[in-house]
Amino acid sequence: MITLEYKGVSETLQQEWLQILRDNTDVLERAQAGEQKYADSLGWLDTDEWADEAYVRRIEEIAAEVRANASAFVLIGVGGSNNAARSVIEALRKDGETEIIYAGNTLSPNALNRMLASLEGKDFYIDCIAKNFETLEPGSSFRILRRALKKRYGSDYAKHVICTGTKGSSLEAICDAHGYTFLEFPLNIGGRYTAISNVGLLPMACAGIDIREVVRGARTMQEFLRTAPAENNTAYCYAALRNLYYRHGWKIEMLSSFEPQFRNFYYWWTQLFAESEGKDGKGIFPVTGEFTEQLHSIGQYIQDGENMIFETFLNVEAQQDTLVIEKDEVEDFFDYLTGKDFYDINKAAYEATLQAHSTKFPCNVITIGALDAYHFGELFWFFQFACYLSCGIMGVDPFDQPGVEAYKVRMFEALGK
Numbered sequence: 001m002i003t004l005e006y007k008g009v010s011e012t013l014q015q016e017w018l019q020i021l022r023d024n025t026d027v028l029e030r031a032q033a034g035e036q037k038y039a040d041s042l043g044w045l046d047t048d049e050w051a052d053e054a055y056v057r058r059i060e061e062i063a064a065e066v067r068a069n070a071s072a073f074v075l076i077g078v079g080g081s082n083n084a085a086r087s088v089i090e091a092l093r094k095d096g097e098t099e100i101i102y103a104g105n106t107l108s109p110n111a112l113n114r115m116l117a118s119l120e121g122k123d124f125y126i127d128c129i130a131k132n133f134e135t136l137e138p139g140s141s142f143r144i145l146r147r148a149l150k151k152r153y154g155s156d157y158a159k160h161v162i163c164t165g166t167k168g169s170s171l172e173a174i175c176d177a178h179g180y181t182f183l184e185f186p187l188n189i190g191g192r193y194t195a196i197s198n199v200g201l202l203p204m205a206c207a208g209i210d211i212r213e214v215v216r217g218a219r220t221m222q223e224f225l226r227t228a229p230a231e232n233n234t235a236y237c238y239a240a241l242r243n244l245y246y247r248h249g250w251k252i253e254m255l256s257s258f259e260p261q262f263r264n265f266y267y268w269w270t271q272l273f274a275e276s277e278g279k280d281g282k283g284i285f286p287v288t289g290e291f292t293e294q295l296h297s298i299g300q301y302i303q304d305g306e307n308m309i310f311e312t313f314l315n316v317e318a319q320q321d322t323l324v325i326e327k328d329e330v331e332d333f334f335d336y337l338t339g340k341d342f343y344d345i346n347k348a349a350y351e352a353t354l355q356a357h358s359t360k361f362p363c364n365v366i367t368i369g370a371l372d373a374y375h376f377g378e379l380f381w382f383f384q385f386a387c388y389l390s391c392g393i394m395g396v397d398p399f400d401q402p403g404v405e406a407y408k409v410r411m412f413e414a415l416g417k
Contacts, residue, residue, distance in 0.1 A: 001224065001369075001378075002221070002367065002368055002378055002379070002382050003234065004234045004237055004365070004366055004367075005364070006363065006364050006365070007363045007365070008362045008363050016244060017244045020240045020244055020393065021230050021231065021237065022230075024240065024392070027392035028230055028233060028389060031389055038398070040188050041188060041190055041398075042188065042189075043187075043193075043197075044189050044196060044197070044381075045222070046222070047215060047218050047222050047381070048219070050189070051196045051197060051201065055198065056212060059198065059211065060205055062162065062202060062205075063202060066098065066206045067206060069123060070123040071098060071124070072098065072100075072119060072122045072124040073099070073124065073126075073203065073206040074101045074115075074119070074125070074145060075101070075102050075104075075203045076104035076127060077105065077127075077128075077129035078104055078138055079275075080199070081131070081194070081199055082102065083264070084200040084268050084380060085200045085201075085202075085203035086100075086102060086267070087262075087264040087268045088200075088204050088214065088373065089207040089209065089264075090261075090263065091262065091263075091264065091376070092209055092261075092371075092376075093207050097207055097208035098207060101118055103115050103126075103145060105138075107140070112141065116145075116148060125162060126142075126145045126146075126149065127162040127203065128161075128163045128164070129165075129199055130163075130164075130185070131166055131187075131191055133171040136408075136412075146161065162180065162181045162182075162183065162202070163183070164182075164183040164184070164185050164202065165184075165185050166187050167187065183202065184198060186199075190401075192268075192276070193399075195268070196218045196380060201215070210373045211373070213373035213377065214374070214380075216374055217373070217374040217375055217376065217377025217380075218378065218381040220378065221381040221385075222385075225381070225382070235382055235385045235386035236386075238364065238386050239386050240393065242310075243390060246394070250309060250310040250362065251285060251308055252284065252286075252287055252308055252309045252310070253310055253311070253312060254289050254310070255269055255270075255287075255289070255312050255314065256290075256291055256314070257290070257291065257314040257315075258346050258347075258353075259371060260290060261371055262314055265314075266288040269286065269288070269383060270287075272384065273387055273390075274286050275401045275404065276401075277387070277391055277396060279400070279402065280395075282395070282396055289311070291349070291350070292349050302357060303357070303360065310361050310362045310363065310364075311361065311362075311364070312363070312365075313354060313365045314366055315367040316367070316368055316370065317370065318371075319343050320371055321342075322341050322342075322343055323343075324341050324342075325341075326339075327339075
């Protein structure tokens, strides 16, 4: 189970945090029950609604077909249609599994040509994921990838096309007209909350990820957080800490880890909080730190720059790998490392960084048991619920994103739509 600690928080701030916990128990209780005013956005709140046995079995059947008949699977999607699956796949994928290629998340001709070149000579399937099939990036990539499939398979290309869209949408109509496989994009979930649904689970399954473990982790976290009281509810405590720091001028949250396997998870987390919380002139700005690498760049600013950042560390309890540094005949002045495991060296760097940073600003530590499919499921549900609660305490709608549309109006006008 996920645990939460905090460092660098004065006694005065701790008392204020406890007061925030007491003052906002109604926010927790409404979220645990599921608020009627957000009913059209809470499909993720009960994992079984979109990831019960029937859904999981259907996903596994499609994934088995893909893995049996293709060496590559193209995930066409941007933002919430891409980030959750990619975070798990790139962290846990193993050699020899179906290659996952990403499209529909850029308009760069160079990037798109490189993507198409990577498919040359390969058998592949595509999955166009779009809740609103008006988004330019996936729509344009879908067109060029259909052309690539026709070039490879001729009139049989439709067998290699999967679409994940809302029922009644133009994307479903296209599937009906051309014989593409159609999966439902939950109408009552916004894109950034769709990890535990057809949207996130099919690409994971095609990559060989045990999606039953992902779902089990999410369900376990759901069962705990939807019943735990305020003082024991880790998501609520984290949400209250975020709002405490925000009120005292720490308006940037850095999610940091010493495991590069979280690199793509950062994208998912950043979208979740930026799009949910950043509105009405409010919100904590989410950034990320990939350590130890970025300690040699932004580490200087973190330690000595303006004091406007607080930090949340992702920590993994179980040791995943081992690599011991052996004695070397070259006098390189690193003999103090002889016999030490990189696992312990990395942990020493983490603990030193936590100690150093928490002397300047507050630091949270979120610890998971292991870096595996089950714990990714836990993380998805934990952060989704925490985001819901944090927005409730801050007083903003967790589920809309009106600001995202501002550039689209101008872009479509320029393109003549």
